[in-house]
Amino acid sequence: MTDGKGVDAGLLQTRYRLTKQRAAILRALEDGAHLTAETIHERVRVELPAVSLGTIYRTLDILRAIGLVQVFAHGGAARYEAALDKHHHLVCVACGEIVNVPAPQVAAIALAVAQDNRYSGIDAAMVITGRCARCAGLARNGLS
Amino acid sequence: MTDGKGVDAGLLQTRYRLTKQRAAILRALEDGAHLTAETIHERVRVELPAVSLGTIYRTLDILRAIGLVQVFAHGGAARYEAALDKHHHLVCVACGEIVNVPAPQVAAIALAVAQDNRYSGIDAAMVITGRCARCAGLARNGLS
DNA sequence: CTCTCTGCAAAGCATTTGCACATTG
């Protein structure tokens, strides 16, 4: 569960080195959460206390460029996650919960829109914001 | 074209005052572009040289809360536009062009996804990234 | 021995905030 061979293989096929810092960052991303650079830093520091935040950002940027990591920004700090499958995001505006949701139809719509506008090499991201059941319930009881 | 009665009416129906600064900001947003706070500041300054950037941000935040303005973040500074119709965005990763595109089907997909996850009061935003015809052409000639 | 990577610290940019004064109803 922590070997990450599938993911690491991606890095090894490039001119980039798979250093212990980079391996640790990839491992930190494997649990599937939507982590901020700060959180990743904390996690990586457990193993490698000397790693700097700058390295986290530099590495995440490389991983994104290669396509191993997906970024997701929505107010405040950016969130990073391993790019395993294509999915979209459902965000609760009250508690901040982020849920990954599949929605394959979006790609088709995006493609049609792109072609209409003569855009190529496209990618589409849908973000749905709203209230989760729990937060909607609390709101109904006046707890904002 | 610059009276903005429709938009101003929204502000007037709240407890907020329609000051000359706020009116100028609303007017600046009326040409339909995707402006940064900085750009709005420059435009408003033409009429009201003393307006501060802080006021721009404070006002935009109120307008967003009321629903008169729509924000759109995609790397770098946030973009603001009048919330006239519901639309999505098509962004060229090379030149930064942002095109408004209709895609009414997205709302239905988002609603279904939200219901599956028991989310309520939702809104959906789709962002398509890619290369516009012009930039794709330049790339083909090795001009990055 | 060259090229890449890293830590550190400083800089950068976008945005928010505290406060005293101005403005409005």
Place this chain on the structure above:
DNA sequence: CAATGTGCAAATGCTTTGCAGAGAG
């Protein structure tokens, strides 16, 4: 005059960058 809005400047938060040394091929 009580409440809201504003300018200014400082503070904040996230991210990027320059540089000198460490490490890998």
